[in-house]
Amino acid sequence: MELLSYILMALWVLVLFVIPVALIGNIGKMRNRFPFYKDKKPLPVVTGSIALCLIWLVVAGAIGTLASPENLKIAQGSYEQKAADVLYSPKHLATNIQASPSTDNNFTSSQTNTIKQNLPSISSIVLTSENPPPDENAVEVHVIDVGQGDSILIKSGELAMLIDAGETKSGEIVTNYLKNIGVSKLEYLIGTHPHEDHIGGLSSIIQTFGVKTIIMPKVVSTTKTFDELLDLIKEKGLKVTSPIVGQEYTLDKATFEILAPAKKYKDINDNSVVIRLSHGENDFLFTGDIGKKTEKDILNETKDLDAEVLKVAHHGSKSSTSSEFLKTVNPKYAAICVGENNQYGHPDPETIKRIESVGASTYRTDLNGSIVFKSDGSNITVTTTKQPTESSNGAPQNKILPQANNGSGSTPGETCYIGNKNSKKLHRPTCYTLPLKQNQINIKSIEEAKKLGYKPCKNCFKGGW
Numbered sequence: 281m282e283l284l285s286y287i288l289m290a291l292w293v294l295v296l297f298v299i300p301v302a303l304i305g306n307i308g309k310m311r312n313r314f315p316f317y318k319d320k321k322p323l324p325v326v327t328g329s330i331a332l333c334l335i336w337l338v339v340a341g342a343i344g345t346l347a348s349p350e351n352l353k354i355a356q357g358s359y360e361q362k363a364a365d366v367l368y369s370p371k372h373l374a375t376n377i378q379a380s381p382s383t384d385n386n387f388t389s390s391q392t393n394t395i396k397q398n399l400p401s402i403s404s405i406v407l408t409s410e411n412p413p414p415d416e417n418a419v420e421v422h423v424i425d426v427g428q429g430d431s432i433l434i435k436s437g438e439l440a441m442l443i444d445a446g447e448t449k450s451g452e453i454v455t456n457y458l459k460n461i462g463v464s465k466l467e468y469l470i471g472t473h474p475h476e477d478h479i480g481g482l483s484s485i486i487q488t489f490g491v492k493t494i495i496m497p498k499v500v501s502t503t504k505t506f507d508e509l510l511d512l513i514k515e516k517g518l519k520v521t522s523p524i525v526g527q528e529y530t531l532d533k534a535t536f537e538i539l540a541p542a543k544k545y546k547d548i549n550d551n552s553v554v555i556r557l558s559h560g561e562n563d564f565l566f567t568g569d570i571g572k573k574t575e576k577d578i579l580n581e582t583k584d585l586d587a588e589v590l591k592v593a594h595h596g597s598k599s600s601t602s603s604e605f606l607k608t609v610n611p612k613y614a615a616i617c618v619g620e621n622n623q624y625g626h627p628d629p630e631t632i633k634r635i636e637s638v639g640a641s642t643y644r645t646d647l648n649g650s651i652v653f654k655s656d657g658s659n660i661t662v663t664t665t666k667q668p669t670e671s672s673n674g675a676p677q678n679k680i681l682p683q684a685n686n687g688s689g690s691t692p693g694e695t696c697y698i699g700n701k702n703s704k705k706l707h708r709p710t711c712y713t714l715p716l717k718q719n720q721i722n723i724k725s726i727e728e729a730k731k732l733g734y735k736p737c738k739n740c741f742k743g744g745w
């Protein structure tokens with residue numbers, strides 16, 4: 281195609297400059313040489329030449345446009361889109377899913393990277409098809425595994441919001457996670473406080489997704505990450521909304537209220553934006569990195585503080601999550617965002633004990649991977665991308681993966697697995713990336729799965745069978 285472009289370019293030069301110049305320059309001579317022109321005025325020759333040039337221009341222009349590399353790309357793109365449409369149509373879905381290199385939707389950091397590197401556009405469309413169709417009345421809270429750092433996605437119907445996006449290097453993980461579950465824009469983006477493990481990934485998010493409202497506390501940080509984030513917000517024509525305690529926002533079927541910060545604190549962590557999200561009878565409390573000071577102020581100023589799910593403050597550090605705070609919140613589930621073998625020694629064993637003493641089940645991103653709480657307004661179901669082995673935390677399995685209080689679905693105690701008939705991947709029933717119902721097959725044991733030629737899902741069976 282390169283050669284064709286050069287030939288066309290040469291034609292253009294010829295048409296635009298050489299031919300008119302040559303013609304006009306020779307009009308005098310032509311008049312003398314050809315008897316036909318002798319009695320004519322020079323005007324028809326000039327207009328004739330211009331007309332000829334114009335015809336050339338149109339013809340060459342048309343050929344050039346049609347054969348341009350951009351057009352070829354567009355043509356290729358529309359073909360891919362058509363191919364994707366065919367793949368995505370219900371008729372072809374069942375048979376064509378297996379054509380994709382990986383149909384297991386996986387949200388751990390290494391996997392999302394693999395997805396990004398290896399999959400062409402068609403496959404990424406097919407990938408999302410393994411997610412169950414969205415339940416319009418459900419609210420999902422995804423505590424995304426970003427290592428040491430926070431990132432929580434809330435999906436309510438078709439709308440979504442994000443609280444923090446982990447460290448700068450996690451921006452890509454969060455971006456891919458959001459894309460994989462079909463999020464294309466964010467109603468709200470909360471940067472709880474200007475620490476790198478919370479706001480580092482926000483720039484990637486703002487670059488990739490349309491964001492309506494950005495909420496960040498009025499705290500100044502002199503870090504490069506924070507400065508760059510503010511510059512980007514300005515550049516995109518967005519504004520930062522300061523949190524006002526008591527202010528309520530709506531996210532489709534859910535609402536959330538700002539609980540803190542009510543004032544300025546010395547410690548940046550204490551200035552974290554704290555929100556309580558409500559969906560029917562279920563409440564979720566997100567506490568950023570607040571310490572005991574802010575907890576005390578929240579206790580004094582907030583009437584309704586009880587929550588079914590508590591995002592434990594400051595990665596489970598011992599300076600947060602006081603007993604008084606825990607008793608008032610009285611959570612059923614506690615989620616801790618924490619990196620494996622982190623240098624800070626998070627979470628603190630004493631904090632874990634305090635959480636256990638109020639009867640809450642603890643989920644940790646270092647052990648459970650990404651954690652998804654799904655609320656139907658009265659019940660909450662929990663799914664995780666990883667199931668910790670007993671040796672990794674010393675706790676019994678049923679403590680780590682309790683089931684929803686309505687008792688529906690399989691329990692971890694049952695030795696039943698779910699296979700994907702198309703991709704031949706075996707999942708645990710608690711896996712977040714279960715295939716569509718019509719592609720599911722119940723398999724009693726791993727032995728049976730092996731016999732049938734099934735491979736382990738990377739979320740469910742870390743390190744293979």
Ligand SMILES: [Zn+2]
Pocket residue numbers: 473475548549569
């Ligand atoms: Zn912090």
Ligand SMILES: [Zn+2]
Pocket residue numbers: 429430475477478569594595
């Ligand atoms: Zn933090």
